[in-house]
Amino acid sequence: METIIIGLLIIVLIASAFFNAITWSFNWIAIAILVAVWMVLLYNRFVSLINQAKESWADIAVQLKRRYDLIPNLVETVKGYAAHESSAFENVTKARSAAMGATSTADKAQAENQLTGALKTLFAVSEAYPDLKANQNFLQLQKELGDTEDKIQAARRFYNTTVMALNIALQSFPNNIIASLFRFKQMDLFALSAEDSAAAEPVKVQF
Numbered sequence: 216m217e218t219i220i221i222g223l224l225i226i227v228l229i230a231s232a233f234f235n236a237i238t239w240s241f242n243w244i245a246i247a248i249l250v251a252v253w254m255v256l257l258y259n260r261f262v263s264l265i266n267q268a269k270e271s272w273a274d275i276a277v278q279l280k281r282r283y284d285l286i287p288n289l290v291e292t293v294k295g296y297a298a299h300e301s302s303a304f305e306n307v308t309k310a311r312s313a314a315m316g317a318t319s320t321a322d323k324a325q326a327e328n329q330l331t332g333a334l335k336t337l338f339a340v341s342e343a344y345p346d347l348k349a350n351q352n353f354l355q356l357q358k359e360l361g362d363t364e365d366k367i368q369a370a371r372r373f374y375n376t377t378v379m380a381l382n383i384a385l386q387s388f389p390n391n392i393i394a395s396l397f398r399f400k401q402m403d404l405f406a407l408s409a410e411d412s413a414a415a416e417p418v419k420v421q422f
Contacts, residue, residue: 264384271377286311286334290304290307296344296350310333324406327407334360378404
């Protein structure tokens with residue numbers, strides 16, 4: 216919006232100068248001031264969007280850590296009833312380690328999708344053990360993990376919305392000129408698989 220307003224003001228100033236409504240010397244000074252104001256406003260907008268994205272990413276990181284902290288307890292609880300399901304435990308443990316070690320946004324998303332798939336398998340294992348499904352510790356962990364997944368999804372949506380707004384602003388002309396001048400970079404979306412996000416709704420416990 217500020218780009219449009221300032222652009223219109225510049226056009227008005229140039230048109231006025233052509234019709235001798237104002238002098239060219241004043242015209243150039245006014246245009247320079249408007250361009251400087253536009254650059255400052257745009258710079259501040261980029262900074263604001265980047266900070267919002269970083270803040271929302273920090274919220275995601277908090278919830279992911281909570282997820283990582285819950286998983287070992289979940290594995291131990293299931294292991295107490297299904298110790299021979301070693302492959303499922305190993306897959307979850309490996310996927311958790313990979314997710315914790317991922318650094319870039321893209322790698323993080325891929326690792327989280329793999330972890331979600333491993334958790335789905337672990338919850339599927341519980342279906343074969345009625346005593347496990349009735350275990351209060353297991354039910355509580357399942358509930359807490361589901362709540363955490365919901366918070367991750369909410370934080371992810373806000374992060375992606377902010378990043379999309381930032382990237383569109385950086386790509387648009389003439390914003391991209393200022394973005395290039397101050398070396399603002401686009402940010403990656405945190406794209407979790409819609410199919411694998413079922414960990415937010417684990418295998419239903421039915422009695």
